[in-house]
Amino acid sequence: MEQTLSIIKPDAVKKNVIGEIVKRFESNGLKIKAMKMIKMSQKDAEGFYYVHRERPFYKSLAEFMSSGPVVVIVLEGKDAIKKNRDLMGATDPKKADKGTIRADFADNIEQNAVHGSDSVESAKFEIPFFFSSMEMVN
Numbered sequence: 001m002e003q004t005l006s007i008i009k010p011d012a013v014k015k016n017v018i019g020e021i022v023k024r025f026e027s028n029g030l031k032i033k034a035m036k037m038i039k040m041s042q043k044d045a046e047g048f049y050y051v052h053r054e055r056p057f058y059k060s061l062a063e064f065m066s067s068g069p070v071v072v073i074v075l076e077g078k079d080a081i082k083k084n085r086d087l088m089g090a091t092d093p094k095k096a097d098k099g100t101i102r103a104d105f106a107d108n109i110e111q112n113a114v115h116g117s118d119s120v121e122s123a124k125f126e127i128p129f130f131f132s133s134m135e136m137v138n
C-alpha cells in the first residue's frame with residue numbers, strides 16, 4: 001500500500017468538478033484516507049512548491065494556488081503515486097491523454113486542475129505539509 005497527496009486546484013474548484021474528480025479516484029481503486037478544503041496564503045503555496053523556487057513560473061504558480069480554495073486529499077492504494085499520475089495526465093492539458101483529469105478539466109499548463117505527488121519522497125514531504133496524524137482517520 002502506498003499513499004500520495006492530491007490537490008484539486010483553484011481552477012477545478014471554481015468549475016464545480018470536485019465530485020467528478022473524486023469519483024475518478026474512487027472508481028479506480030484509490031481510497032480517500034483524508035480530505036479537506038483549505039485556502040493557502042501566497043507564503044503557504046511558496047512553501048509547498050519550494051522545490052520549484054528556481055523555475056520562472058514559481059511566483060505565478062504560488063499566486064494561482066493561493067487564488068482560491070483547494071481540496072487536499074490523501075489517496076491510498078497499490079501503486080497510488082503512479083495510478084494517480086496516470087489518472088491526472090500530462091502537466092500540459094494539450095498533451096494529456098484523452099480521458100485524463102487534465103484533458104477533461106484543465107485550462108492550461110499552469111491552471112491544470114490537479115496536483116499529485118511524483119515520488120515516494122515527495123509524498124513524504126507533501127502529506128504532513130497539510131495533514132496531522134489525527135486527521136488520517138480512515
Ligand code: GDP
Binds near residue numbers: 057109111115
Ligand atoms: P506536475 O508534476 O505535472 O504538476 O508538473 P511540475 O512538477 O513540472 O510543475 C508543477 C506545477 O507547476 C504544474 O502542475 C503547473 O501548475 C505548473 N507549471 C509547470 N510547468 C509550467 C510552465 O511551463 N508554465 C507555468 N506557468 N506553469 C507551469
